[in-house]
Amino acid sequence: MAFTRATGKHRRPRSAARTGANIAGIATIGGVVASVASPAFAASPSGEPDRLEDTGLNQAIVVGEHMADQIDAQAQTQENVAQEAAAKAQAEEAARKQAVREAAESKRKAEAAEKEAKARAKAEREAKERAAREAERKRLNTFVSPIEGSYxxxxxxxxxxxxxxxxxxxxxxxxxxxxxxxxxxxxxxxxxxxxxxxxxxxxxxxxxxxxxxxxxxxxxxxxxxxxxxxxxxxxxxxxxxxxxxxxxxxxxxxxxxxxxxxxxxxxxxxxxxxx
Known part of the structure; x- marks a missing residue:
């Protein structure tokens, strides 16, 4: 079966259309298939066809401009969908990596804050202990009257x-x-x-x-x-x-x-x- 499509001034006829140059007549109905008499290939001595002979059994498919545009549009749509899916996957991966980085940074900050809080609490505790020891030292070195309020x-x-x-x-x-x-x-x-x-x-x-x-x-x-x-x-x-x-x-x-x-x-x- 040979395939061909109608040509416009902006498209070249495909080779499949030219192979039917000897077809006596081709009927087209809005770009659908029509049966025509066409030459068949005769076998060469090596067993391979080397020329086209008219057998009257060949078919040609003529694709109209409208159908060709639909096919091109469908292909373009599929390509766009694939690109969008790839872009979406890339964006999701970038977002995942960003989330991982943010989580790591948040963890680092939380650990740093906890460490700082512990250090501050330790310093405050040690300061209180020093103050208590100093107060006790002063108290132990303090003298009082043997009878409170007496003379x-x-x-x-x-x-x-x-x-x-x-x-x-x-x-x-x-x-x-x-x-x-x-x-x-x-x-x-x-x-x-x-x-x-x-x-x-x-x-x-x-x-x-x-x-x-x-x-x-x-x-x-x-x-x-x-x-x-x-x-x-x-x-x-x-x-x-x-x-x-x-x-x-x-x-x-x-x-x-x-x-x-x-x-x-x-x-x-x-x-x-x-x-």
Whole structure:
């Protein structure tokens, strides 16, 4: 079967149309198939056809301009669809890669933010710990009055027959019986119990190497070997021992022994206590 199409001034006749040059007549009906008599190829001695002979059985297909345009348009549409699909696939792949990059960047930023937050929290925690340690250090190095809100009722070295040495080796703080008696600073209890003329008493070796004594107590709150801090209750005031009434006898000493006393008021003032 030979195929041909009508030619216009902008198209060349195809070779298939020219092969039917010897056709006696071709009927065309809007570009459909028509049967015509046409020459047939005669076999050559080698068995291959080498010329066209009219056998009257050949058919020719004539394709009209309208159908050709439809075929071209369909081919163009298919090509456009393929290009659009390729462009869409390319865009989707680019979008996927961009999403992967953005996700990686978001993860990196989140990890960096988390790391920064942890570092900041650690720095803040360490700063608070340092501040707490410093506050505790200051507290432990702070001195307070042995009786909160009290005053000295009998001064240091006051004379009188009540004292075996002839003078007062400490000071007396005014205090009703049962008033809380406090350690004036940090130290370790070296004596807690009956002290003869001092009655129930407590002696503390302070962290600076000096000693403080608290006498005439009605009861004790600490024991030997116990460490104390500024303001900690060590007992309750009373009138035990050689006492004329409830009060606190307070001494400051250079040693734990009687006779090494120093001015208690000067001692407390030197450590920042307002007496």
């Amino acid at each position: 000295v009722s009998t001064s240091y070295h006051a004379g009188g027959g009540m004292w075996s040495s002839g003078s007062h080796t400490g000071v007396d703080f005014h205090a009703a019986s049962g008033t809380s008696v406090r350690a004036v600073g940090s130290g370790t209890v070296v004596e807690a119990g009956w002290g003869g003329a001092y009655g129930n008493n407590v002696v503390i070796k302070m962290n600076d190497g000096t000693y403080t004594q608290y006498g005439h107590l009605s009861s004790l709150s600490v024991s030997v070997g116990q460490t104390v801090t500024p303001g900690q209750q060590i007992g309750l005031s009373g009138s035990t021992g050689n006492s004329s009434g409830p009060h606190l006898h307070f001494e400051a000493r250079t040693t734990a022994e009687y006779g090494s006393d120093i001015d208690p008021v000067s001692y407390l003032r030197h450590h920042g206590v307002n007496i």
